[in-house]
Amino acid sequence: MSKELTITQQKILDFIIEKRATGKIPTLAEIAGHFGYRNRSTVRQHLQALERKGYIKRNPNVSRGIELLTEDKFFVPRPVLGEVAAGNPLTIYPDAIDTIELPTIARMPKDSFLLKVKGDSLKDAYIFTGDVVIVNPNTQPRNGQIVVAVLDDAAVVKRFYKKRNRIELHSENPEYEPIVIEKNYSGFKLVGVVIGVYRSMERKVG
Amino acid sequence: MSKELTITQQKILDFIIEKRATGKIPTLAEIAGHFGYRNRSTVRQHLQALERKGYIKRNPNVSRGIELLTEDKFFVPRPVLGEVAAGNPLTIYPDAIDTIELPTIARMPKDSFLLKVKGDSLKDAYIFTGDVVIVNPNTQPRNGQIVVAVLDDAAVVKRFYKKRNRIELHSENPEYEPIVIEKNYSGFKLVGVVIGVYRSMERKVG
């Protein structure tokens, strides 16, 4: 079907896929800049090759008009910043602990990030070990939303409830007691709101 | 914080959000074309207003350089084409039966669509009623992948296994017998491969 790609072509294709996942298809100039090319014609020729080999479709005279056609390439490695315990707190890691293959459909909103869930206290909310939660920081949670928070240098995923002078973090699983944080307690920091759960099907194949 | 938007501004913002979900931020010309404006300056002024009110950020001299800032507006209504029975087959609907609020992170690959899951035969794969599966058509499934197929005008979600002269569709749940389709049986049509499961957290709030 589709022919083999050269190393350069593959790199350019990967770059386009990666950029697309973060939001925007790059322009020829942006691709050229990334690879240090001094003009766009070089990029254009590689794109022509990619199109001829069936990996992309170019929309003539349309800015950022590259369409990706290779379904197998629709997965992008994305860093997972840490594991997050739905049950007992676990230490959060400063750097990426893992990389998952996230489909490009799951584009990350600005500043949002991924955490892999470990533990079972959210099983009643149908979140399981291995699922990836998409966390949106810089958003004020509403009562009842599932949030990620750092409590004494450990991360937790709980339902958020703001009361008068304290914040309560509830587990779905009744085995776990609600965590109560008094207002102004310095060991507590809200990380963000869980806006979605994604589970790739690719992992379970084979 | 952010000021109120006028109807026109809201419509333009919605249009940008919707377009972004399908892949690309629109250009001024594309926005103008959609609303019937005869020039781009009209659009530009609305964009300036949106930026002034804090809803977007414009990157000067960058094509399609609009960044969306309003996290609350990160949800796009998307049509759900039908319900899909993980257990016994259910009739598939010709038109959208429902609309869900999908976050724009869940951008749809070209031609892919959404189906809402109903039934429990996939509970062992942790897919539940109310979850939305993202279906990618035009892709040949590999053995073991979860597929959506139409069998005698009803839709099913099963694991796909291709054998010598037949196709087998397995449920995760052992209560359901595998469905065996002889090759060339005309009542069978593969719809697509389930590439992911998405569950919005927004629904469970309140």
Add this chain to the structure above:
DNA sequence: ATTTTTACCATACAAATGTATGGTATTTAG
């Protein structure tokens, strides 16, 4: 050995895109 493909370059051009300025009419706010 020769041709084709690949991988770059430079320059020029056209189309798309964003920008700037000024105009008219209507609606909203003070």
Add this chain to the structure above:
DNA sequence: CTAAATACCATACATTTGTATGGTAAAAAT
């Protein structure tokens, strides 16, 4: 009532972006 914001228009311009053509050199294919 008056000023400001809104909602369009037209025209002109600058920049970005994609396109076209031609060139050099090396690697791969025939």
